[in-house]
Amino acid sequence: MKSGPLGLDPELLNACVSCGLCLPHCPTFRVTGLEIASPRGRIAAMNAVETGMAPLKRPFIDAMAECVQCLGCETACPSGVRFGRLMEDSRATIAHRSGLRALLSRAFGAIAYRRLLPNQHVLHLLSWVLLVAQRMRVMPKRFRSSVPRLTRHRLRRTLNVTVGGNPDVWLFTGCVMDAWLQKTHVATAAALRSTGVRIARPDSRAGCCGALAAHAGRRDIARSLAKSVVAAMPGAAPIIVNSAGCGAALKDYGHLLGDADAERFAARVFDISEWLVAQTASPLATEARTSIVIQDPCHLRNVQRTHDSVRLLLGGAFALLETNDDGMCCGAGGGYAANQPDLSTKITKRKAKALRDAGASTDVAVCSSNPGCTFALEAAGFKVVHPAELYADCIAPDRGEPRNG
Numbered sequence: 001m002k003s004g005p006l007g008l009d010p011e012l013l014n015a016c017v018s019c020g021l022c023l024p025h026c027p028t029f030r031v032t033g034l035e036i037a038s039p040r041g042r043i044a045a046m047n048a049v050e051t052g053m054a055p056l057k058r059p060f061i062d063a064m065a066e067c068v069q070c071l072g073c074e075t076a077c078p079s080g081v082r083f084g085r086l087m088e089d090s091r092a093t094i095a096h097r098s099g100l101r102a103l104l105s106r107a108f109g110a111i112a113y114r115r116l117l118p119n120q121h122v123l124h125l126l127s128w129v130l131l132v133a134q135r136m137r138v139m140p141k142r143f144r145s146s147v148p149r150l151t152r153h154r155l156r157r158t159l160n161v162t163v164g165g166n167p168d169v170w171l172f173t174g175c176v177m178d179a180w181l182q183k184t185h186v187a188t189a190a191a192l193r194s195t196g197v198r199i200a201r202p203d204s205r206a207g208c209c210g211a212l213a214a215h216a217g218r219r220d221i222a223r224s225l226a227k228s229v230v231a232a233m234p235g236a237a238p239i240i241v242n243s244a245g246c247g248a249a250l251k252d253y254g255h256l257l258g259d260a261d262a263e264r265f266a267a268r269v270f271d272i273s274e275w276l277v278a279q280t281a282s283p284l285a286t287e288a289r290t291s292i293v294i295q296d297p298c299h300l301r302n303v304q305r306t307h308d309s310v311r312l313l314l315g316g317a318f319a320l321l322e323t324n325d326d327g328m329c330c331g332a333g334g335g336y337a338a339n340q341p342d343l344s345t346k347i348t349k350r351k352a353k354a355l356r357d358a359g360a361s362t363d364v365a366v367c368s369s370n371p372g373c374t375f376a377l378e379a380a381g382f383k384v385v386h387p388a389e390l391y392a393d394c395i396a397p398d399r400g401e402p403r404n405g
């Protein structure tokens, strides 16, 4: 049953007992010290709006927008509060309110999420425009940590994988990963092929998973993108994803689309490390083990909860160094770095210190499996590599050449 202006499920809302155990795990609380910037404060604010004690206006809207949606609070909560569902529902209501500002925001969302991100040709063209803007130093400051340093090499199309067909496994390629991290796709393809499977990538219908639209409260667009992604990868073959955010989104299609087909689709989705660990043993070090600092993307740790697969996959070949911050968010959060640049920068600085304390340096790289985290940490001066790249370097030095699929 749903009630009140936000349409939240009262059972979910009332599950919070205000114990505050989630507060130390919330990055926005840690950098502001403000109750309204904590999970408990945000839930209290939702409650106030739902019961008519506060209007659905600013500062409530700002408090919701300042949440990174990292879900560190969900992992920490002993009462099982589904904070992510509450935040998604609140944002969906906020996104569809009346007024000029909301109208403009919806128009921007329709262009960005429906027309730009899912269209590889448009995204590729825009990437060249951004490259020129970076060279001319006219890139808006707020995009500096969410758009990586673009080069001709970075924008080269190097992935050689069959499109469509009837593969043993699908490699989901997505939008930003495909535009700016093709080297990770090439490594992922090599890692998959090393297990003897035939792989294929979906056609252009699977251009974007819809995660950014869903996080912005645009579930209408997210649903339309999700239906298209489902249609592009028919059959029963596993779907392998190398972006933690996209993997979390695809695994949530059952909830987003609310039907049995979507549930079956979601059950076929695996993070690349999760899938490789189930298929094969960790490669063994042949010489002195290289040190690597592990960074857990929130969508791998708090949503998919498969972050230990990275350690199992790489632990035999690398000396894994851990941060002492309980996997705290890096502040990238999809579009968060662009929408909340000040808060995002403060959170990233905390993460950078934790990574340096763990041993990250110009010689010791950080291992991350999410594009947003990768770009934010690169902007903070770190060398960032994906687990699939480390794995592929161990087992397939001639990677890039398709053996099958």
Ligand code: SF4
Residues within 6 Å of the ligand: 015, 016, 017, 018, 019, 020, 021, 022, 023, 039, 040, 073, 076, 077, 078, 079, 080, 081
């Ligand atoms: S969300 Fe969970 S941990 Fe946080 S205050 Fe509420 S009950 Fe406590």
Ligand code: SF4
Residues within 6 Å of the ligand: 025, 026, 027, 028, 029, 037, 038, 039, 042, 066, 067, 068, 069, 070, 071, 072, 073, 074, 083
């Ligand atoms: S999702 Fe993350 S930023 Fe938002 S309230 Fe929870 S811990 Fe804080």
